[in-house]
Amino acid sequence: MALHLYNSLTRKKELFEPLQAGRVHMYVCGPTVYDYPHIGHAKSYIAFDIINRYLRFSGYRVRYVQNITDVGHLLDSGEDRILRGAEREQVEPMELVERYTAAYFRAMDALNVLRPDISPHAAGHVPEQIEMVQKLLENGYAYEVNGSVYFNVEKWPDYGKLSGRRVDEQQAGARLEINTEKRHPADFALWKRAEPEHLMQWSSPWGKGYPGWHIECSAMAMKYLGESIDIHGGGMENKFPHHDCEIAQSEAVTGKPFVKYWLHNNMVLVDGVKMSKSLGNFTTISDALEKFSGDQLRFFILQTHYKSPVDFTDEAVQAASQGLERLRGAYRKLSERLDRRSEAGAEQMAVMNLTAETRRRFIEAMDDDFNTPLAIGVLFDCAREINKLLDAQQDDIDAALPPVKALFDSLAGDVLGLSLSGEEDGQSAAPFIELLIDLRNAFRQERNWSMADRIRDELQNRGVVLEDSKESTLWRFEK
RNA sequence: GGCGGCGUAGCCAAGUGGCUAAGGCGAAGGUCUGCAAAACCUUUAUUCAUCGGUUCGAUUCCGAUCGCCGCCUCCA
Structure with missing residues (x-):
């Protein structure tokens, strides 16, 4: 089975066939940089990171463009988000943009x-x-x-085809004042x-002004990816009206189709409702990183489609x-065994079959609309x-490891x-x-269990876990 | 009201028109171990929100009902 993905535009799972053989042009709506990113951003960009990585793994040459919105994205009040943020923090708008882009x-x-x-900035592409x-x-x-330009939706009968909406069914003025x-x-x-x-303004044929929010994505996508692109991604909430x-x-x-495959990721919820800036129920990524590692957050997110x-x-x-620790454990034991393996022994069919089967099942999972929960299940299997093989203490599997x-x-x-070695931190210790x-281990040789246990307990108190095996003692940091 | 989606074990979460309904966490018992830890083994959904229909057969397709979520010009 080749790669299939769910296309929001057709509402069907489709075989992926890029416009140019072997190449993929992908655009994803990036953040508006007026505040710290939260877990919702993490889910979204991890999702498209996986898609990017898997396409490359599958042999495609990928060009991945993700914009930085730094102008034109308005609040309900009509204020520009960037300007509101600049006022809040008493800095230049572009200073704010720099701060939150970083x-x-x-x-x-x-x-x-x-x-x-x-990663193109909207403010850097005003001429386009x-x-x-x-x-x-x-x-x-x-x-x-009066110096503003509007798109005339009545001239474009297809308007709303992605979200399945018809303009005459919308309730005008339901949420915002009607713009006369x-x-x-x-x-x-x-x-x-x-x-x-207004602090951010540019000269135009219609006088001083600034671009609308939607136009930046079209202009930058087309500039870097062409008039028709393979994949456009973004959050579900942006299907309408943005996309x-x-x-x-x-x-x-x-006059050409803009996007062949539209991909939309779902939301992060808190107690069953959407995590969002406006509800104030968000956890910033940096706050989450105080409690958990990047890998742990990433693994958590990937366990859901x-x-x-x-x-x-x-x-x-x-x-x-x-669960991640379980994968790490197997990987650690495998690495440790490889460090002191003997070259003797033939490659065992059992191990070769395991490798081939794992690879096949993993690819099958990912080919089915990037099914990471299933792919992770394959890794657990x-x-x-691996644990069983290593526990069995057979020397003749070494060459196959x-x-x-x-x-x-x-x-x-x-x-x-995911990083499974977990060896980045604390190596100086x-x-x-x-x-x-x-x-x-010297105490253990002497059967001095109280001293041996004291060392183990004291290390444990400092976050170091020991695991004795027949040949050696392994250790790891516990987060 | 309109559009889209979801409801699978204590929790998280895949999945399929019929073959044992993946996997993880948690829990219980066991093996191993000086004791642990880790690992391994066993147990933990006769059942997939409810009710109908299609079918030889549905958790999977269709319809209705109930519940939940997102969007309807603020959000990844």
Whole structure:
């Protein structure tokens, strides 16, 4: 089975066939950088990170573009989010943007999310956006009123095809004041007139102003990925209006399909309701990292499919972390065995079959719309088999072990982005810990159990767990 | 009201028109161990929200009902 993915546009699972053989052009809606990123952002960008990683693993050349929104994204009040944030923190708008762009990438790095190939800023692409608006005016799909330009949805019968909405069914003014400049309540802003005191404004054919929110994604996606792109991703809540607006304005300019596959990830919930800025029920990623490692958060998120919601609680992350520890345990034992293996012995069929089967089942899971929970289940099955093999104390499996470790490095490491060795931290303490272990083992030789247990307990109190086996004593940090 | 989605064991979570309904966490018992830890073995859903229908057969398809969530121009 080749890669299949669920396309929001057709509401079906489809065989993935890129527009150009062997290449994938992917665009994902990035963050608006006016505050710290929270767990909701983590789920979203981890989901697309997995897609990016898996496409590369599958042999595609990928260009992954994810924008940084730093202008034009308005609040209900009509204020620009960036300007509101700049006022709150008493800094220049671009200073605020810099601050939270850095915070965003710091958080993503901690979660081991690979950087996109291009992270374009909206404010750095105003000419491209103006150019698109001009084309829409020339085509007759847009109109200008008092220095603002709106997209005319009545000229575009397909408007709403992604979300399945029809404009005449919308309740105008249900949530916001009706804008009297618009010809139709569903018309959306491509360009907004700026009042003189507005801090972020650019010259345009229609006077001083700033771009509407939706136009940035179309302009930047097309600039870097072409008029038709393979994959466009984003959060479900952006299907309407954001993505429907992107489709309408892009296709009205080019006359070509804008996106072949639309992918939408689901939400993070807190006590059953969506985690969001406006509800104030969010946990920032940096706060979560105080309690859990990036790997633990990542593993927790990947144990739910990207299209399903996940309820975020400390208990749930803790339970997932126990599972991750299980995978780590198998990997640790495998690594330790490899350090002192003998070259003797033939490759055993049992081990070779395990490697092949694990790889096959993992790929089958991921090919089915990136089913990470199922893929992780495959790794758990493999871990159990590894533990059994290593427990069996057979020397003749040694030669077959390197491919098993390489497989884990590839599937868990490269594709899922998990670090199983857990060896990054505290290595400077290793010689001293190992010294204590040697001492303890000397006590054990003498059957001095009280001293041996005291060393073990004291180490445990300091977060170091010992595990005795026949040949050696393994140790690890416990988070 | 409109559009989309969900309801699987104590908890989390895959999945399939018929073959033992994955896996993880937790819990109980056992093996191993000086004792632990880790690991391994066994047990933990005769049943997939409820009620109908299609079918030789449905948890899986269809319909209704109940409950929950998201969106309907703020959000990843």
